[in-house]
Amino acid sequence: MTAPQSLISSILQTDTLRWHLLGVVAALGLPDCWIAAGFIRNAIWDHLHRRSGAPLRGDVDVIWFDPERCDPAQDRKHEARLHAVEPSIAWSVKNQARMHVRNGDAPYRSATDAMRYWPETATAIAARRLGSDICEIAAPFGVDDLLNLLLRPTSHFAVEKRSIYEDRIRTKGWLSIWPHLRSAEN
Template sequence: MDHEALIKQWIMSDPDRMEALTIAAAQKLPGWCLAAGFVRNLVWDKLHGFAASTPLNDIDLIYFDANDVSDFRDREIQQRLMGVSTFPWSVKNQARMHARNGDYPYTSTEDAMSFWVEVETAVGAALDDSGEVIIVAPFGVEPLFGYTITLNSKRPKRTDFEARIYNKRWLQTWPKLVVNV
């Protein structure tokens, strides 16, 4: 089975996710996608056989624009999004996130995602110019189907990884998952 095609099918069958993608696409941000829980939670919900999706506590709209790395711009975009929908938006230009994370400057959205704490979180979805769902996944989508939460080797601080698992309650929400370090 083509797991990427399956994810696209699941997203296209989810009216809220398609609405969020359409709203995000209208912002015309460079290198954008809706990432982290937007895709990860959907896949884990489906693997666990949940009838309905778990609620998203935020929708992470990420993009890459090295020409304007001000957090003010992110807040402006977030306010604009909240003005057109009730989704819980969180907007972050990945061109500046390397400084917060103590990394070398990232070169793209996908490069930035390759530094995220968990491999399974580094998956995003966007719409191309023709409205088709595209997947952005520096580690591919296969890890999402392995019932694992995997520490990214670029982030060796296990304490951050363990804190995220505990605080986000992933093992309680999706009990078939196994921590993979």
């Protein structure tokens, strides 16, 4: 694990709620399973804005990969299991082995590969808990943009899907919530 990934792991491990939720998801025992996107990104941006104990914003995105179980009913079953353990959390579970169809992409090869097709580099990050004290980080674009508070579209959203990327920044209010964010293009 690189030093920047170790920093992210440390931030997640010291956040009692996030560390607990990583354990809840690990207990599902799903293949190639992670908590991703805003759950990680927001924790890091809050930390870099010196906000400790900030509440979770939005849903908790659980991604996994199993091409043999692509029925969306499987995802709903896992959401129900998570909700039974932590009913106050808005869980969203998606098997990335089927998401390429919805997104109009070539089939993904893994959960990490699927993140390459997400809108922002800082959002394309995931973590999973291994045992009681290990946190693994997956970041197909690295973690520099996330740690440097840079907003940058992935290559899939830089041109033809650019409006989706720009709408996300505007509608999610990121620049108001985290005023130190800046565009990598400025």
